[in-house]
Amino acid sequence: MITVDHLTKRYGSFTALDDVSFEARAGRVTGFLGPNGAGKTTAMRVVAGLTPASAGRATVLGRPYATLPNPGRHVGLLLDASAQHAGRTGREVLTLGAILTGVDRRRVDDLLDLVGLTEKEAGRRVRNYSLGMRQRLGIAHALLGDPEVLVLDEPANGLDPAGIRWMRGLLRGFAERGGTVLLSSHLLGEIERVADDIIVIGHGRIVASGTTGELLSGSGTVVRSGDDTALAAALTARSVAVTPTATGGLLVEAEPAEVGRWALAAGVALLELRSGDERGLEEMFLDLTAASAREEVAA
Incomplete structure (x- = not known):
């Protein structure tokens, strides 16, 4: 040890x-x-x-x-x-x-x-x-x-x-x-x-x-759209927690089906919609270290 x-x-x-x-x-x-x-x-x-x-x-x-x-x-x-x-x-x-x-x-x-x-x-x-x-x-x-x-x-x-x-x-x-x-x-x-x-x-x-399982289990929904700024505003207006990810897109504290319905109501086209527990190590790592990593650094 x-x-x-x-x-x-x-x-x-x-x-x-x-x-x-x-x-x-x-x-x-x-x-x-x-x-x-x-x-x-x-x-x-x-x-x-x-x-x-x-x-x-x-x-x-x-x-x-x-x-x-x-x-x-x-x-x-x-x-x-x-x-x-x-x-x-x-x-x-x-x-x-x-x-x-x-x-x-x-x-x-x-x-x-x-x-x-x-x-x-x-x-x-x-x-x-x-x-x-x-x-x-x-x-x-x-x-x-x-x-x-x-x-x-x-x-x-x-x-x-x-x-x-x-x-x-x-x-x-x-x-x-x-x-x-x-x-x-x-x-x-x-x-x-x-x-x-x-x-x-x-x-x-x-x-x-x-x-490894705990850190990669994630939660919520990962979503990417044609206009993440507009989508984030629409979700925030519904009092939904939204966090931009280091790899692009948003991490939303809601189920994928709900995010999809709200995006449709806001008139925002979705490019990707999936459960947060599908995030890999690279995505998790980049999110956690975005504040300390230079753009060209992988690890």
Whole structure:
């Protein structure tokens, strides 16, 4: 389990994390989402003992990461796939990690096979690896100590569709065996498929958290029309709660049939009308983070 308790991190006058609290539980994959600069990586670095907190604390398996005995045997980290020694071969990177953590070197071959790096690729210098190969090597390194917890920041970067599907199965299997996974990714569709729980952060604060089902269940009606301004005015006149969505259209606190009748009475042509519980993760994410996301940012 990972526990983040009232965590704050300041850099001078800038507050990167502002009283952040959440849990990533054993046996579950927790998706950690937010726009670029929202504080995801800072929070993960505090969890991993790489960045000191200004206030609050983060613990892994009930203890600060730095106090874990031989932490690589308990926590697998992938925070930057490019932070690997470019002059070593993939096999050398894993072999050195095995030596440092006291792992049987025979595990290196098992992990190379698990992540799909061939013997020829394992003998290649990391500087000659593609981004996807570096990610596979980084995942192998994170799994080297047979940890109970995985903390992965954008692990799918550079992976092709087959690689992403493989990683999804890997993470689900890890959680089903009782492991804890904290996963950051800008591939919202993958998070929706693999995550049991979701935490959304914006401007250094948690803006939503819960199970994937809870956050995506939604309510009311999503509607788009030829004139959303006129439709919103007509609905508001009936004392109906209306919220513009970040992806366009309106979220209306009423049933679809009622919204359709009121739109007809107002003479507004509808382009889309559906239940709010059909909203996907991308739509939910954009609505929650609209105030903190730049237009070009996906996660």
